[in-house]
Amino acid sequence: MKYPLTLKVNGETYRLEVKPHRSLLEVLRDELDLTGTNDGCRTGNCGACTVLVDGAPIPSCLMLALDAEGHEITTIEALSAGGELHPLQRAFVQRGAIQCGYCTPGMILSAYALLQENPRPTEAEVRRALVGNLCRCTGYVKIIEAVLAAAEEMASADVGSR
Amino acid sequence: MSTFSIIGKRIPKPDAIPKATGQIIYGHDVKVPRMLYGKILRSPLPHARILHIDTSRAERLSGVKAVITAKDLPPRRFGYGRDRTPLKGDKVRRCGDEVAAVAAIDEDIAEEALELIRVEYDPLPAVFDPQAALRPDAPLIHEDRESNLFRHQEYVHGEPDRALEEADVVVEDEFDLGYVQPAPLETSFCLAAFDASGKLTVWSTTQIPFLLQKDLSEALGIPGRDIRVIQTAIGGSFGRGLDMYSFEPICVWLARKAGRPVRLAFTRQEEFAVSEARQSMRIWARAGAMRDGRLWVREAKVLLDNGAYVSWGTVTTLVLMETIGSLYRVPHARVVYDSVYTNNPITGAVRGFGNPQGTFVVEVQMDRLAEAIGMDPLEFRLRNANRPFEETPQGIKITTCGLTECLEEAARRIGWSEKRAAPSRRGAIARGVGIAATMNVGGGARIYRSDGCGCIVKVDDFGRVTVLTGATEIGQGSDVVVVQIVAEELGIRPEEITIVNDDTAVTPWDVGVHASRTTFIAGNAALRAARQVKAQILETAEELLGASAAELELRDGYVRIREAPEQRIPFDKVVRARHFRQGGQVIIGHGWYDPHNEMLGPDGKGNISATYGFGAQAVEVEVDVETGKVRPLRVVSAHDVGRAINPMYVEGQIEGGTVMGLGYALSEHLQVHEGRVLNLTPFDYRMPTIMDAPPIETVIIETDDPEGPFGAKGVGEMGTNPTAAAVANAIYNAIGVRINSLPITPEKVLRALKERGS
Numbered sequence: 001m002k003y004p005l006t007l008k009v010n011g012e013t014y015r016l017e018v019k020p021h022r023s024l025l026e027v028l029r030d031e032l033d034l035t036g037t038n039d040g041c042r043t044g045n046c047g048a049c050t051v052l053v054d055g056a057p058i059p060s061c062l063m064l065a066l067d068a069e070g071h072e073i074t075t076i077e078a079l080s081a082g083g084e085l086h087p088l089q090r091a092f093v094q095r096g097a098i099q100c101g102y103c104t105p106g107m108i109l110s111a112y113a114l115l116q117e118n119p120r121p122t123e124a125e126v127r128r129a130l131v132g133n134l135c136r137c138t139g140y141v142k143i144i145e146a147v148l149a150a151a152e153e154m155a156s157a158d159v160g161s162r
Numbered sequence: 163m164s165t166f167s168i169i170g171k172r173i174p175k176p177d178a179i180p181k182a183t184g185q186i187i188y189g190h191d192v193k194v195p196r197m198l199y200g201k202i203l204r205s206p207l208p209h210a211r212i213l214h215i216d217t218s219r220a221e222r223l224s225g226v227k228a229v230i231t232a233k234d235l236p237p238r239r240f241g242y243g244r245d246r247t248p249l250k251g252d253k254v255r256r257c258g259d260e261v262a263a264v265a266a267i268d269e270d271i272a273e274e275a276l277e278l279i280r281v282e283y284d285p286l287p288a289v290f291d292p293q294a295a296l297r298p299d300a301p302l303i304h305e306d307r308e309s310n311l312f313r314h315q316e317y318v319h320g321e322p323d324r325a326l327e328e329a330d331v332v333v334e335d336e337f338d339l340g341y342v343q344p345a346p347l348e349t350s351f352c353l354a355a356f357d358a359s360g361k362l363t364v365w366s367t368t369q370i371p372f373l374l375q376k377d378l379s380e381a382l383g384i385p386g387r388d389i390r391v392i393q394t395a396i397g398g399s400f401g402r403g404l405d406m407y408s409f410e411p412i413c414v415w416l417a418r419k420a421g422r423p424v425r426l427a428f429t430r431q432e433e434f435a436v437s438e439a440r441q442s443m444r445i446w447a448r449a450g451a452m453r454d455g456r457l458w459v460r461e462a463k464v465l466l467d468n469g470a471y472v473s474w475g476t477v478t479t480l481v482l483m484e485t486i487g488s489l490y491r492v493p494h495a496r497v498v499y500d501s502v503y504t505n506n507p508i509t510g511a512v513r514g515f516g517n518p519q520g521t522f523v524v525e526v527q528m529d530r531l532a533e534a535i536g537m538d539p540l541e542f543r544l545r546n547a548n549r550p551f552e553e554t555p556q557g558i559k560i561t562t563c564g565l566t567e568c569l570e571e572a573a574r575r576i577g578w579s580e581k582r583a584a585p586s587r588r589g590a591i592a593r594g595v596g597i598a599a600t601m602n603v604g605g606g607a608r609i610y611r612s613d614g615c616g617c618i619v620k621v622d623d624f625g626r627v628t629v630l631t632g633a634t635e636i637g638q639g640s641d642v643v644v645v646q647i648v649a650e651e652l653g654i655r656p657e658e659i660t661i662v663n664d665d666t667a668v669t670p671w672d673v674g675v676h677a678s679r680t681t682f683i684a685g686n687a688a689l690r691a692a693r694q695v696k697a698q699i700l701e702t703a704e705e706l707l708g709a710s711a712a713e714l715e716l717r718d719g720y721v722r723i724r725e726a727p728e729q730r731i732p733f734d735k736v737v738r739a740r741h742f743r744q745g746g747q748v749i750i751g752h753g754w755y756d757p758h759n760e761m762l763g764p765d766g767k768g769n770i771s772a773t774y775g776f777g778a779q780a781v782e783v784e785v786d787v788e789t790g791k792v793r794p795l796r797v798v799s800a801h802d803v804g805r806a807i808n809p810m811y812v813e814g815q816i817e818g819g820t821v822m823g824l825g826y827a828l829s830e831h832l833q834v835h836e837g838r839v840l841n842l843t844p845f846d847y848r849m850p851t852i853m854d855a856p857p858i859e860t861v862i863i864e865t866d867d868p869e870g871p872f873g874a875k876g877v878g879e880m881g882t883n884p885t886a887a888a889v890a891n892a893i894y895n896a897i898g899v900r901i902n903s904l905p906i907t908p909e910k911v912l913r914a915l916k917e918r919g920s
Contacts, residue, residue, distance in 0.1 A: 019270075035191040036184015038397070040347045041430035045844040048347055076184035089182040093174045096810035099818065100637030101181025102347035102397030108182065130852045134844055136347055136398050137637050139817030139881075140855040142810075 006069055009034065010078035018065050025049045027065040028075060036076035036105045040134075047133030050106030051075050057110040059132070076105035079112065087157075088112055091150035092143070099137030107133045111147045119155050123148065167717065168650040169872045172810040175642040176661055177395065177635065189351035189367045189394040190427055197353070198227050198265040200416045200426035201272040202409060203279050204436060205254035205261055208505040208837030209288035209301060212253055212261065212281060219278040220264055225271035228420035229279070231262045235415055240381035240406065243312060243472035245304055248381060248411040253286070255303050256470035256505055257838045258436030260408045265416040265424045288505040290837055292444070292467040295504045303470060303503045310503040312472050317483045317766035319555035320494030325459035329450025331534035332459075333527055336446050338903040339519050341439040341832035342825070344512045345849060348397025349433045352413040355423035361388045362414060367396045369403030369634055370674035371666050373610075377406035382414060393664040399636040400822070401511035402437060404676050405473040431842040438510030439832050441478055442467045443519050447486075449527040453535050457546040462486050462523060464499035469508040476501050476509075477609055478516030483766050485520030485883075488554040489601045490528070490546040495555070497766070505837045511676065513819065517602055517883040518826055525598035525887030526902065529894065538582070539891070540573050540597060548601065548776070550865070557760075557767040560774055562865035562875070564802030565599060568778040571800040571861045573597060576780035585895050590788040593795070596891025597780045598884035604804065604875035605772030605867070606757045607677035614756030615680075616670025617687040619648060619695050621749040623741060625719075625734025627652065628660045629691075632672025633684035635663055638878055639811035640680040644688045646807050647871050651692035652699070653716030654733055670754070678775065678876030681807060683755055685871035690753025698749050699733070702740040706731055757869070773867050777801035777880045779820065781888040785896045787915060790908030792828055792893060794856040797885070801860070804867035804875030812877055813860040819881020820858050825850045827886035831905050 002017040009032060018027055025042070028034045028051065037060055040048030044059040051060045052074035079086040085093070088108050098104050107130060114121055114129035121129070126147045135143060180186040217229045232251030239247055249260050262279050266272040287301040294300055295310040303310055326332055353365040362384055368374045371391040379386040396403070413426040428437065447462040468476055483497045532542035548554070550563040573579075576595055585594045606613040618630040629648050633640045641661045649656045662668060672684065700711040703721040707714065707729060715724045722730035741748050757772035778800050784793045799816050806812040829848035833840040841847045866873035886904055894900055899914040 029191075034184070035187070038188070038348070039190055040349075041844055043430065043843050043845075045430075046347060080183045085179070085182065089179075092182050093178040096172070096174070096814050098175070098178045098181050099639070099811075099814055100346065100348070100396060100398040101177065101186060102188065104181050105184050127852050134347065134849055134851060136345060136400070136822070136849070137818045138814055139819070139821035139858060140852045141817040141858050142814060143852070 003066060005066055007073065009073040010075060020066055022065045023061050024051070024063040024065045024068045025060040028060060034075045034077055038102050038105060040102065047106045047110065048103055050109050050133060052109055052113055055113060055116060057113045076109060079108065087153045088147065088150040091146040095142050095146040095149060097138060097142040097146040103133055103135040107135065107143055115151055115154060120151055166650055168646045168656060169807055170809065173642060173646060173656050173808060175639050176645060177641065186395045188348055188397050189353065189365060190348060192353055192365050192394055194353070194355060194423045197423045197425055198267060198420055199269045199272045200263060200265045200413050200424045201276055202260050202412060203262040203276045205257060205259040207254060207283055207285055208257050209286040210254050210283035211286060212251065213284055214282040215262060216280040217262060220275040223271065223275050223278060225267040226264055226275045227267065227422060228265040228416050229262065229275065230415055230419055234419065236383045238381055238383060240377060240411070241471055242405065242474050242476060246408065246471045248408045248415070256507060260412060263412045263416055265420045288837060290504055290506055292465050292502040292504055295502050296500065303505060312468055312476065312501045312503055314500050315479065315766065317487060317497040319487060322459050322461050322494045322496040325494035326448060326450055326461065329458045330453040331531060332448055332450040333530040333534060334448045335527060335902050337523055339443045339445070339522065340904055341442045341507065341834060342512065342830045343434060343437070343439050343832055343847065344400035344402040345847065346398025346400055346402060349428040349430055350402065350409060350437055351427045352410045353423060353425045354414040354417040356417055361390070363390045363392060364414065365392050365394055367394060367399065367403055369399050369636060369676060371634065372671050373674060374406055375666055378411060378414060381411040391666045393634060396636045400513045401515065404511035404674065407438065434832070434842045434847060435839045438473060438475065438508050440512035441475060441509040445519065445523050447523045447527060449531055451531040451535055455535065455537055455542055455545045457490055457492050457531065459494040460486055460492050461496045464497065466499060466501040467504050467506055467509070468501055469504060469506045471508050473508065473510040475511045480762055480766070481516035482520035484556065484558065484770065485517055485524055485601065487556040488558045489521065489524050489599065490543070491548060493555065506834060507839055513822060514879045514882045515677070517600065517879065518823065518886060521598065521600050521883045522887045522904070525884060526890055529891045540569065540578055543569055543599060557769055558774065559769045561869065562773065562802065562804060562867045563776055564863040564865045565776040567863045568776055568800040568802055569597070569599060571863065572778040572780040572798045575798040575859060575861065576782055576796065578780065581782065582895065590786050592785045592787060592896040593782065594892045594896025595780060595782045596888045596895055597778060598887035598891060599778040600776065600880050600883035602775045602880045602883060603677050603771035604775030605682045605869060606679040606759055607771050608759045608761045610673050612756055613673055613683065613759060614754060615672040615684045615687045617684065617691040617753045618670060619691040619751045621695060621737050623738055625658065625737055626660060627654065627658055628662060629688060630662045630669045631684055631688060632670045633663055633680050634672070634675040636675055638815060639808060640675065640684060642811060643681050643685055643807045647685050647688045648692045650872070651689060651696055654719055678878035678880065681874050682870055682876050683757065685807065685874060686755035687753040689871045690755060691751040694751030694753065695749055698740065698751070699736050703731060703736050706736065706739060772869050773804070773875050775802060775875045775877060775880050777884065779884045779888045781892045783889060783892040783896060785893055785911065787897060790911035792906060792911060794824055794889065796856055797858045799858060799860050799881060800863060801877060801880055802863040802865050803877045804870045805864050805873035806862050807872060807874050809862055812862055815877045816860045816881040817858045819879065820885055821850050821855045823882040823885025824854065824889065826904060827889040828905050829854065
């Protein structure tokens with residue numbers, strides 16, 4: 001038995017019918033082909049499936065798709081809409097913060113949510129914000145550097161635009 | 163002064179932007195029309211006879227398109243030990259052994275179908291302790307073998323018995339090194355499809371695309387020439403993909419039976435429960451030294467638990483032998499090992515491949531020997547460090563060797579002399595520093611008959627260069643290394659190069675990504691191919707510029723006269739001039755590189771690699787003596803990498819390797835009870851998070867290896883090898899207790915402190 005679902009993802013509205021036990025992760029990947037959201041553990045442990053729900057980072061494997069109705073969902077695909085990399089994406093690319101890349105979309109979205117709330121985080125604040133996102137490749141060193149560098153760049157661009 | 167324009171630059175990987183934007187396609191993302199979903203029914207018992215399997219109800223379930231058991235498969239064995247079939251028909255030998263498999267139109271139906279399969283088992287006595295498995299009355303796991311011993315080997319150089327008598331001091335320890343998992347973030351994956359003519363395409367996250375062709379062929383009787391392996395982007399691997407495992411031939415056979423493509427992906431629970439782990443080892447070791455500071459002898463007896471089946475991972479003992487026989491100058495050594503079958507989880511390759519275990523033994527005992535002769539552990543190491551261009555008694559021909567520099571740099575930057583002199587204690591918090599070194603193959607490792615890699619470089623009419631390489635990108639950055647080497651040689655920008663690395667029907671052969679070999683081997687193959695292209699370009703440019711090839715150089719997208727750089731022609735124009743004329747030619751270069759290394763002889767001797775990497779890590783830790791919690795505060799990791807083709811990703815290998823080593827040292831542990839894995843999530847397994855990762859300072863030592871491409875050596879595993887030993891040594895410095903069992907959990911720290919009576 002499928003239920004109707006109206007899902008707002010990256011500013012677009014989708015009308016779907018889904019089984020009630022489908023997670024947001026499964027619907028994003030299987031129905032909407034938004035495969036930038038990665039499937040790592042389905043227990044909310046690894047953070048590879050992190051998306052923003054009304055701006056807050058959430059492991060999409062732990063949210064039922066039907067519960068996402070009425071919320072604004074943002075996936076990694078939205079960050080470079082228009083072809084321009086977001087400063088966080090650019091910093092991850094340029095500073096070697098990406099190896100296998102499986103954690104990257106989730107990392108970037110968790111960092112994005114942090115910088116929305118706290119544009120000039122300390123290293124300790126970056127660590128706290130990314131604690132739900134596992135990376136097996138990088139040892140996290142360059143990820144922290146990238147987030148701090150992006151924050152710096154965004155904050156100075158912000159000052160410049162005023 | 164370096165004259166390179168591309169080598170040594172921090173250039174992002176070609177796949178970095180697709181990965182940052184979510185556009186990259188991993189195995190889990192691949193969908194093909196009419197694709198079915200495969201699932202495997204696994205044994206709940208560690209050792210049992212299979213009496214009967216009833217699949218009839220599963221077959222009748224709507225949406226199920228294929229159900230297979232062992233009797234559907236050709237009776238062929240596969241694997242390093244030729245000791246298993248993809249599905250088990252007569253008996254199961256471990257929890258998780260594959261008994262039946264289904265393919266259905268969605269995952270829910272596939273799972274439901276598994277629940278409808280009835281299997282009757284007759285439980286057999288099982289054995290979980292490798293020592294007990296060697297007893298004559300132990301349950302025999304493979305009935306066609308005489309015992310559960312898979313292999314016994316002895317390695318000797320010098321006269322270890324006499325040397326142990328002679329040595330002024332001898333230390334003796336027992337080490338207990340537990341299971342860890344590679345645990346990449348993307349779980350195991352396979353997608354198989356047959357075309358109408360019976361040819362098979364497999365999409366895979368393997369590390370060995372060309373050996374997978376062969377392995378699938380052997381397991382299923384499909385001719386190798388009818389098998390094409392396409393590698394998707396790979397979400398980490400760390401050794402997992404070094405063997406073919408049962409799920410791959412099972413996936414293929416489901417596709418054949420269903421007549422439709424089948425996708426089979428592990429859940430994370432499955433990944434922890436049944437995918438391969440690093441061998442647990444028990445090692446009894448002695449080492450001796452002379453009072454004047456000479457390391458004199460080492461001896462190790464190793465008991466390696468393969469689990470129910472052996473993989474290439476069982477060869478880790480060769481690496482361990484090399485570490486014990488050749489890390490530092492040691493005139494006398496013996497290694498004896500037994501590798502044993504049990505009903506425990508299967509084991510395989512994990513980054514370091516025996517070296518983390520061997521290095522732990524060597525480097526803990528180096529500290530103990532230094533203490534026994536009253537010498538600073540750093541001084542003792544420097545005295546006995548391997549030197550450049552010397553051959554070890556094992557037959558390892560060291561060429562470039564920056565071990566001394568690595569030790570000195572790591573020690574200096576951690577503040578060795580001040581901190582060792584006065585380990586601090588404030589309340590319950592004690593601090594200490596420790597150091598450990600590593601030697602790792604850095605120029606391939608001939609464990610297979612060929613250690614080669616091929617490369618083709620072609621140039622189109624517009625000057626775009628395409629590189630077809632056999633090398634496998636698992637995240638480490640092999641693509642960017644190959645691109646930088648070709649760009650440097652051809653004097654073009656890296657953006658002008660397209661790299662193709664993912665298809666056995668397209669790319670030349672490679673033995674696989676392992677043994678820290680890719681930069682060295684694939685890099686040399688790419689350099690050879692690029693040199694052919696360069697020669698063709700120069701040949702035509704000679705005519706166009708009226709100068710001899712020796713006077714010309716390729717730089718910044720032009721061919722120019724070195725002494726008169728204003729006389730130049732664009733690269734792409736030379737390409738067209740060569741092509742579009744009577745008797746013209748397109749530009750293609752090819753390179754094949756197979757190093758001059760040797761397979762080890764039956765005595766364990768030989769020069770297994772064309773060159774060796776060296777490194778040293780110094781770690782400062784904080785130990786809470788009330789809770790037993792160990793916190794690494796800082797790591798300095800210094801490595802002789804020959805030359806860093808791309809320092810950013812060299813650092814990435816070392817930083818990532820170090821945190822994996824910290825996991826091995828302090829937290830990661832696959833908990834196995836009576837053959838069953840208990841911790842099935844990353845939290846329960848205690849994979850290091852960003853809070854567990856300390857600041858890591860990487861020091862790159864360049865020794866310009868004569869055989870390496872632009873002087874480079876391999877670096878992929880070195881970060882992981884010495885970490886656990888450095889941490890254990892730092893803990894000893896902080897609180898004066900030795901813990902020889904990994905991981906060093908708070909519980910073990912507290913127990914050790916209690917036993918010492920503090």
